[in-house]
Amino acid sequence: MSLLQLQSVSRRFGALKALTDISLSVEPGELRAIIGPNGAGKTTLFNLISGFFPPSDGQIVFDGQPIQTVNPAELVRRGIIRTFQVTEIFRSLTVYENLRIAVEIAQGVNMRPWMSRALWKRVDDQVDALMHRVKIADKAYRVTGELSHGDQRVVEVGIALSRNPRLLLLDEPTAGMGDEETHHMTALIRDLNKNQGITTLFVEHDMEIVFGIADRITVLDNGTMLAEGNADEISNNPKVQAAYLGQAA
Numbered sequence: 001m002s003l004l005q006l007q008s009v010s011r012r013f014g015a016l017k018a019l020t021d022i023s024l025s026v027e028p029g030e031l032r033a034i035i036g037p038n039g040a041g042k043t044t045l046f047n048l049i050s051g052f053f054p055p056s057d058g059q060i061v062f063d064g065q066p067i068q069t070v071n072p073a074e075l076v077r078r079g080i081i082r083t084f085q086v087t088e089i090f091r092s093l094t095v096y097e098n099l100r101i102a103v104e105i106a107q108g109v110n111m112r113p114w115m116s117r118a119l120w121k122r123v124d125d126q127v128d129a130l131m132h133r134v135k136i137a138d139k140a141y142r143v144t145g146e147l148s149h150g151d152q153r154v155v156e157v158g159i160a161l162s163r164n165p166r167l168l169l170l171d172e173p174t175a176g177m178g179d180e181e182t183h184h185m186t187a188l189i190r191d192l193n194k195n196q197g198i199t200t201l202f203v204e205h206d207m208e209i210v211f212g213i214a215d216r217i218t219v220l221d222n223g224t225m226l227a228e229g230n231a232d233e234i235s236n237n238p239k240v241q242a243a244y245l246g247q248a249a
């Protein structure tokens with residue numbers, strides 16, 4: 001069974017058709033890239049999947065259940081997790097503290113005035129494990145606001161992982177990064193998917209990254225689905241070349 005299915009999904013904003021008749025399926029364990037020119041509807045697609053607003057038409061099915069009327073908090077509980085803007089990080093706190101807060105919230109123990117030594121240690125172990133999963137343990141006690149942009153986004157991914165994603169949505173995870181940071185983030189996305197089994201959808205403009213790591217690629221253009229396939233199929237698709245690759249060249 002597919003983990004996620006969109007069935008003839010459309011979203012209008014007044015007269016503007018942001019997405020029209022989108023049907024797609026994401027299988028468990030997949031690493032799927034969503035590409036397309038600016039304004040194609042990629043972020044709108046993520047907003048629909050994560051319940052930020054409902055589709056105007058169509059159905060979204062996650063894990064066999066229709067979710068198009070389910071609120072974002074409930075979808076987080078069910079495992080649909082997206083990365084947030086960098087401003088979601090507490091910039092004056094350390095990496096450890098940011099991830100500790102995230103784990104405490106995810107565990108529902110954040111408002112406790114008193115925590116047993118055993119619980120405190122359990123949370124601490126989880127924070128430590130998270131820092132190792134995203135490979136930022138060496139910067140645990142650095143103030144987040146003083147880290148590079150790339151490292152801040154890695155912390156965001158760590159926060160997302162604290163919520164135990166079954167479907168991870170990353171909107172332009174490498175935007176604004178230099179080569180080394182981009183390489184680190186790309187390797188992390190691949191590792192989370194291939195070695196840690198997290199089904200992931202990511203929006204990315206850099207074709208080298210997309211063709212390098214995605215299992216399948218969905219191409220949006222002007223709110224419609226232009227093509228879907230693997231790297232070979234997409235790079236050889238004349239419609240894609242005309243609409244997207246040609247434009248970028």
Ligand SMILES: Nc1ncnc2c1ncn2[C@@H]1O[C@H](COP(=O)(O)OP(=O)(O)OP(=O)(O)O)[C@@H](O)[C@H]1O
Pocket residue numbers: 013016017018036037038039040041042043044045
């Ligand atoms: N909340 C909204 N209200 C009105 N129009 C919106 C809203 N969200 C998106 N749009 C419009 O829908 C279209 C698709 O926008 P979207 O942000 O999904 O594109 P995108 O593919 O993510 O583009 P980019 O690559 O620039 O991030 C655009 O014309 C945008 O202006």
Ligand SMILES: [Mg+2]
Pocket residue numbers: 042043044171
């Ligand atoms: Mg966008």
